[in-house]
Amino acid sequence: MIRVAIFAVCVFASSCAGTRGDVASAPEPDDVAVRAAVDTLYAVVSGEKGVARPWERLKELFVPEGYFCISGVGRDGKPRSRTFSVDAFVEGASRNAAEESFYERPMVTRVEVFGGVASVWSSYASSRTRNGEPFARGVNAFTLIKTAEGWRFCVVAWSEESPGLRLPAALRDH
Numbered sequence: 001m002i003r004v005a006i007f008a009v010c011v012f013a014s015s016c017a018g019t020r021g022d023v024a025s026a027p028e029p030d031d032v033a034v035r036a037a038v039d040t041l042y043a044v045v046s047g048e049k050g051v052a053r054p055w056e057r058l059k060e061l062f063v064p065e066g067y068f069c070i071s072g073v074g075r076d077g078k079p080r081s082r083t084f085s086v087d088a089f090v091e092g093a094s095r096n097a098a099e100e101s102f103y104e105r106p107m108v109t110r111v112e113v114f115g116g117v118a119s120v121w122s123s124y125a126s127s128r129t130r131n132g133e134p135f136a137r138g139v140n141a142f143t144l145i146k147t148a149e150g151w152r153f154c155v156v157a158w159s160e161e162s163p164g165l166r167l168p169a170a171l172r173d174h
Contacts, residue, residue, distance in 0.1 A: 034151050037152075040057070
């Protein structure tokens with residue numbers, strides 16, 4: 001009798017498990033849309049040397065006040081950061097694109113959406129050829145908001161791996 005009772009409790013508990021929200025399900029539409037925006041950003045900044053990037057498309061992905069921010073460690077070992085507008089990013093990236101190929105691809109992407117705000121952590125690998133050996137890896141932290149036109153970036157911040165800074169295990173490409 002005890003075995004039957006334990007079996008019944010287990011069956012009941014497993015039938016309720018799907019109502020707790022911890023069971024895998026289809027991605028939410030906002031999650032899909034945010035991931036699409038992230039994938040588009042990676043595609044826009046990547047390409048062969050001398051090939052113009054679709055910078056107007058990049059600008060469309062941002063709110064008017066959006067910006068980029070890089071964080072790292074200077075030669076003196078002290079933390080350094082720099083912020084710049086989308087236009088300033090395009091100017092610098094255009095010069096680089098004229099001189100060398102650059103491809104950045106996501107490794108692991110984690111998306112959290114609450115209402116009209118999305119936070120994305122995406123580890124990346126940068127290479128000189130499509131799917132080539134990375135010369136750099138790091139983490140992009142994206143903040144997006146949902147506008148009437150769809151999900152738009154407010155901030156794109158990143159930090160590269162360095163001798164004292166390795167990708168967190170959860171963001172490594174396994």
